[in-house]
Amino acid sequence: MKWTYSIQNKLTASGVLLTLCVLVLFSNYVDRDHTNNVKNSISTLYEDRLIVEDYILxxxxxxxxxxxxxHVAGRGGEPSAGQVTALLSHIDGLSEAYLKTKFTKDEDVTFAELLSTLNKFEASASQSDEDKLELANQALVLLNELSSIQxxxxxxxxKQVEELYISGKVASQFAFGITIIILVVLQALVFTSKTLPKTLPPSGAQLN
Structure with a gap:
């Protein structure tokens, strides 16, 4: 019965088209999700790593x-107290800006040690230049550790961005492959419906 087969074909075609629509929507969602994740990763790289590296430098x-x-003072010179104070003030400003970024666990510990060292240096007015130099060297070591963390x-x-790119590419290729299969199925359904043999009229109709 051709009409029954035709209805089945239409139902199948409708199901296939619905699947295709769902696949397209899902593919768009996955693409947007991957794009947002990549943007967030790049934003983190810039705001919490590259800018922080500039602060550290x-x-x-x-x-x-x-x-x-x-060293000038150690050689008998007269260092500018105002210059040192200005440098310490600049470091304090950079530290405040640094605190507004996102920290890792190790970075949090190291930065806390750096702040402690800087506070000791600022309170070391009565200490010898050798002690101050020691604190300065400790600060440099901690800054180097922070730079390594960055x-x-x-x-x-x-690496995360690369993995996101690869997974997004695989998902797109998979969606494209499924789309091709669905289109082939649709084409086969259309071709089948066109090549069905015509049903012969009843014998009574031929006699009339």
Missing amino acids: KMTIDIYEIKQAL LEESKLIM
Whole structure:
């Protein structure tokens, strides 16, 4: 019965089309999700790693300038107290900006040690230049550790971005493959419906 088969074909075609629509919507959702994840990773890399690395570099330069001033004093020169105070004030501002970024567990511990060292340095007015230099060197070591943390975290973020890109590419290829299969099925249904043999009229109708 051709009409029965035709109805079955239409129902099958409708189901296939519905599946295709769902697949397209799902593919769009996956693409948007991957795009958002990549954007978030890049934002984290910029805001919490690259900018922080700039803070660390500036603080390192300030510490070296403070050490230079202390060396001048050690050679009998007269270091500018105002210069050291200005450098410490600049470091405090950078530290405040640093605190607004996202910390890892190790970074939190290391930065707390750095703040403690800087506080000791600011309170070391009555100490010898050798003690101040020791505190400055400790601060440089901690800044170097913080810089290493930024590098490692940046590598992890880039690895995550690469994994997101690969998974998104695989998902897109899978969705494309399923779409091709669905289109082939639809084409087969259309071709089958067109090539069905015509039903012969009843014998009574031929006699009339």
